[in-house]
Amino acid sequence: MKEYAILLDTTYCTGCNSCAYRCIQEFRYHDQAAKGLFRTFVQINDDGLYHKRCMHCIEPDCVANCPVKALTKSESGQVLYDAKKCIGCQTCVRSCKFGIPLFDEITKKIVKCSMCAHRTGQGKLPACVEVCSTGALQFGEYQEIRAKAKDMAVKNNLKIYGMVQNGGTHLFVLAKVDPATFGYPKVPAKDIKKGVSMGDLPAMPMAIAAVAIGGLKKLSERRALVEAEEKDKEPKK
Template sequence: MKKYAILLDDTFCTGCNSCAYRCIQEFRYHDQASKGLFRTFVQINDDGLYQKRCMHCLEPDCVENCPVKALTKSEYGPVLYNAQKCIGCQTCVRVCKFHVPQFDADTKKIVKCSMCAHRISEDKKPACAEVCPTGALQFGEYEAMKKLAAKLAKEKKLKLYGYEENGGTHLFVLAKEDPTKFGYPKVAKKALKGKVSLDGGIGVPAMAALAVAGFKKYSERRTRIEAEAKKAKK
């Protein structure tokens, strides 16, 4: 199954919040939005723009810790939320390193982005990416978006966020300055097994695995050659 991701190029974002308005229309959550609860929203700070939305982690803490499995990680990328299963315990709010889930005290449910999973199933872009007037939001297959993010970061000397934070996500953010300066949470980078590094190579865990495998092959080959040599002398 194909996996998907979103690439947010902050250098093209004007802070118009067309993405937020379109999201509200798509999911009809006007009441929650009126209380300041958004699935996505662009916050304009003195140092830059912070687009608050679910990062859709590769290994989501919210999914791992939800006691009733109201949050699940889909095979194609998005972290999905089932309001009917949710008991309002707010565990996800507490464990999310990106501070994404927002609790609605009136409904006792949370508000978060789903990457428009219903639209993806219909071969459509997420509503935000479809409406973005400047092309700041791009949507595509995960590997393609990941490679494009790394390529643009290197060519334009931009900072890349979401690539390794918390083990990687399905949202890549490009910015001229460190994104944590204008709102994005400081999250420890955690490499996953076989993870591709920013320079297009493979990460340390994968290198270690290859080194071990290579040494094993070398040892097997050396043992075989020595055995054949001894046999030849007899």
């Protein structure tokens, strides 16, 4: 199973909200959107464009705190929501540091991006990415997108949001200035070691192997030491 992420280069975004409307049509939630309940929305602020949308955290607080497991973290990195399980307690609304889940007072359910799991599972782009006219939104495998975000940030002198916030997310935002200055919540970094993502898994076997090899080496050294000690204990001829 591949793990995915979205890269948002705000230096290409014009705030057209085609992503927002394409999302609405994809998920048929016009009535909720008309009340301001958007899964994704671009707010045109004075100093930049704030895309209010799920960050798909590596360690999602909403998942950790949901009492009925209506929110789950998928193998693809997407934080998914099962409306049938949801009891409308709004724990997720309160626990999300990014302020993302929106509560629909009528349905008593929440509104939140799924990163188009139904499309990505079929090899398609998320609807918002597909419609983006300028390519400000890009989608791909987590490690590639993460590396791309880092690379673009260095090349174009941009700030990255989503790399460390809340332990890291599956949405990386690039901007000329700190995105927290134009609408993105100031979310503290969490220990990145705790926040290792599925995408970091290639590093894990290596670490385990290193421990194992180290251990075997130690065992081997100990065996050699024991053998040497035993030799020392033998009567001198």
